[in-house]
Amino acid sequence: xxxxxxxxxxxxxxxxxxxxxxxxxxxxxxxxxxxxxxxxxxxxxxxxxxxxxxxxxxxxxxxxxxxxxxxxxxxxxxxxxxxxxxxxxxxxxx
Amino acid sequence: xxxxxxxxxxxxxxxxxxxxxxxxxxxxxxxxxxxxxxxxxxxxxxxxxxxxxxxxxxxxxxxxxxxxxxxxxxxxxxxxxxxxxxxxxxxxxxxxxxxxxxxxxxxxxxxxxxxxxxxxxxxxxxxxxxxxxxxxxxxxxxxxxxxxxxxxxxxxxxxxxxxxxxxxxxxxxxxxxxxxxxxxxxxxxxxxxxxxxxxxxxxxxxxxxxxxxxxxxxxxxxxxxxxxxxxxxxxxxxxxxxxxxxxxxxxxxxxxxxxxxxxxxxxxxxxxxxxxxxxxxxxxxxxxxxxxxxxxxxxxxxxxxxxxxxxxxxxxxxxxxxxxxxxxxxxxxxxxxxxxxxxxxxxxxxxxxxxxxxxxxxxxxxxxxxxxxxxxxxxxxxxxxxxxxxxxxxxxxxxxxxxxxxxxxxxxxxxxxxxxxxxxxxxxxxxxxxxxxxxxxxxxxxxxxxxxxxxxxxxxxxxxxxxxxxxxxxxxxxxxxxxxxxxxxxxxxxxxxxxxxxxxxxxxxxxxxxxxxxxxxxxxxxxxxxxxxxxxxxxxxxxxxxxxxxx
Ligand code: SF4
Numbered sequence: 067x068x069x070x071x072x073x074x075x076x077x078x079x080x081x082x083x084x085x086x087x088x089x090x091x092x093x094x095x096x097x098x099x100x101x102x103x104x105x106x107x108x109x110x111x112x113x114x115x116x117x118x119x120x121x122x123x124x125x126x127x128x129x130x131x132x133x134x135x136x137x138x139x140x141x142x143x144x145x146x147x148x149x150x151x152x153x154x155x156x157x158x159x160x
Numbered sequence: 161x162x163x164x165x166x167x168x169x170x171x172x173x174x175x176x177x178x179x180x181x182x183x184x185x186x187x188x189x190x191x192x193x194x195x196x197x198x199x200x201x202x203x204x205x206x207x208x209x210x211x212x213x214x215x216x217x218x219x220x221x222x223x224x225x226x227x228x229x230x231x232x233x234x235x236x237x238x239x240x241x242x243x244x245x246x247x248x249x250x251x252x253x254x255x256x257x258x259x260x261x262x263x264x265x266x267x268x269x270x271x272x273x274x275x276x277x278x279x280x281x282x283x284x285x286x287x288x289x290x291x292x293x294x295x296x297x298x299x300x301x302x303x304x305x306x307x308x309x310x311x312x313x314x315x316x317x318x319x320x321x322x323x324x325x326x327x328x329x330x331x332x333x334x335x336x337x338x339x340x341x342x343x344x345x346x347x348x349x350x351x352x353x354x355x356x357x358x359x360x361x362x363x364x365x366x367x368x369x370x371x372x373x374x375x376x377x378x379x380x381x382x383x384x385x386x387x388x389x390x391x392x393x394x395x396x397x398x399x400x401x402x403x404x405x406x407x408x409x410x411x412x413x414x415x416x417x418x419x420x421x422x423x424x425x426x427x428x429x430x431x432x433x434x435x436x437x438x439x440x441x442x443x444x445x446x447x448x449x450x451x452x453x454x455x456x457x458x459x460x461x462x463x464x465x466x467x468x469x470x471x472x473x474x475x476x477x478x479x480x481x482x483x484x485x486x487x488x489x490x491x492x493x494x495x496x497x498x499x500x501x502x503x504x505x506x507x508x509x510x511x512x513x514x515x516x517x518x519x520x521x522x523x524x525x526x527x528x529x530x531x532x533x534x535x536x537x538x539x540x541x542x543x544x545x546x547x548x549x550x551x552x553x554x555x556x557x558x559x560x561x562x563x564x565x566x567x568x569x570x571x572x573x574x575x576x577x578x579x580x581x582x583x584x585x586x587x588x589x590x591x592x593x594x595x596x597x598x599x600x601x602x603x604x605x606x607x608x609x610x611x612x613x614x615x616x617x618x619x620x621x622x623x624x625x626x627x628x629x630x631x632x633x634x635x636x637x638x639x640x641x642x643x644x645x646x647x648x649x650x651x652x653x654x655x656x657x658x659x660x661x662x663x664x665x666x667x668x669x670x671x672x673x674x675x676x677x678x679x680x681x682x683x684x685x686x687x688x689x690x691x692x693x694x695x696x697x698x699x700x701x702x703x704x705x706x707x708x709x710x711x
Contacts, residue, residue: 080211
């Protein structure tokens with residue numbers, strides 16, 4: 067199964083994804099999709115290093131599917147993390 | 161209201177300085193996340209799905225207008241312009257940045273507020289009746305004791321590392337509006353035959369994975385011994401409470417395992433040992449604390465205000481609001497006004513910064529600058545002259561704060577659920593929104609009468625689903641959101657844990673399932689019965705049959 071790495075950014079806690087270049091982006095579509103064990107291992111190493119370097123906290127891998135709209139997490143929890151609360155929440159967001 | 165003395169202020173200011181240092185050490189890398197996490201949790205800062213979340217303590221749910229305005233200001237400057245009132249009478253910010261939290265806490269400290277005792281295995285922020293000090297049915301003002309317990313429990317060295325979190329609630333009135341029987345310790349103010357004040361002591365209630373109704377271990381404790389008796393309970397718990405298993409560590413499990421009688425004996429024995437040496441409340445101290453809660457300068461009224469009575473006849477919408485949202489006050493000519501944070505289709509308990517400012521203004525104009533937060537996630541203006549109710553209602557309406565649904569089916573308690581919470585199995589808020597839309601018709605709501613509907617996104621039960629007349633619990637069925645329905649729970653003096661009605665239902669079937677249950681009730685109810693009365697009379701079977709046969 068395809069996987070990507072996600073975490074929360076240390077300074078503001080926002081959800082971020084590990085990109086191909088090893089940066090962390092708020093956009094799930096910028097994430098690097100690991101399709102084999104070698105990619106997984108090397109990106110996991112980068113994720114752990116980023117945690118040590120205090121850029122992010124608690125990185126982990128999630129299952130995703132590549133769709134016409136882009137990278138989509140499989141679990142609903144991760145969909146909510148990727149796209150925000152499923153409700154109108156902040157004033158003006160309504 | 162209680163005002164900080166120099167010691168209170170110094171403690172809170174020191175805490176802010178200490179946390180500022182900890183945050184900067186975290187950002188510079190001196191502290192790892194593992195080292196930092198317990199420190200941030202001690203200051204109410206969680207990491208949720210989308211961001212950090214800060215839980216601010218509102219001691220026993222009492223706020224001044226100045227504090228409310230500051231909370232609104234913080235919501236605007238450090239969050240996205242809104243905040244969430246919780247079932248612990250607290251407030252949560254959903255989007256603060258870690259780097260901003262020291263400043264945010266300093267802002268709170270400037271109005272005598274903080275985020276201490278909102279997390280961790282300590283004695284949590286004490287909760288009480290939102291109508292404390294003004295309820296017509298009250299025996300004594302519970303805020304006096306809540307404040308004493310707050311001072312005693314904050315940073316108490318013996319009780320800072322308990323087996324688990326510990327929640328105390330109290331009520332000064334026989335009608336329990338503070339859900340005291342589902343707390344680790346619940347206290348009910350009583351008078352003995354000679355008229356002396358004291359407490360009935362209830363222990364071992366709780367919700368979560370193993371819901372239990374608390375057991376009375378003492379019918380009457382003279383009030384002078386409140387602290388030493390609490391200390392005896394805490395000691396017995398600290399000694400026997402299970403630290404090996406997080407799911408068995410709450411006091412309810414201990415009380416259940418050894419039995420209430422044995423537990424009471426242990427407490428009495430411990431109390432005998434310490435009651436002459438332990439700290440109790442000296443009468444002068446009680447008087448000092450009590451003086452903070454003395455009644456405001458009420459105007460004198462004779463009988464009911466004529467204008468108020470006339471407006472109720474003239475304006476049906478106002479009359480409806482009065483019927484559900486206005487409660488009897490102990491002072492003639494005054495009333496308690498509830499502000500619903502449950503407008504149709506909105507997240508329960510959320511308020512925008514503008515609404516919070518509006519409530520602060522209205523509290524200043526109409527209610528001696530005081531506001532209360534309820535565990536049902538609503539707000540209260542406790543001291544409104546009946547003569548002012550109509551003007552207040554009109555102003556509330558301008559801000560979307562006059563929904564006349566307190567205690568009705570759309571006054572739903574819902575936890576943040578999977579839209580925010582890292583522990584959730586399923587969403588709560590959209591379920592509440594759908595249900596409040598389905599039952600939005602006011603005449604129907606009023607016809608259905610009192611109905612407590614409560615939703616939790618996981619078994620931790622922050623949404624109090626176990627004690628809802630109708631409870632809804634989100635569960636995860638192979639990655640799909642499902643909902644388990646319980647019936648017959650209650651959180652008041654007749655507290656009960658709801659019974660599971662049958663297999664969980666899918667999210668798109670849930671609203672119809674609730675409608676089905678309501679229809680069953682309407683068909684079965686007899687003269688003036690509330691939902692809970694009917695349920696107690698007929699039991700689960702007819703609801704179950706109808707719900708699952710139909711589908
Ligand atoms: S009940 Fe569960 S999902 Fe809801 S707020 Fe509590 S922990 Fe989160």
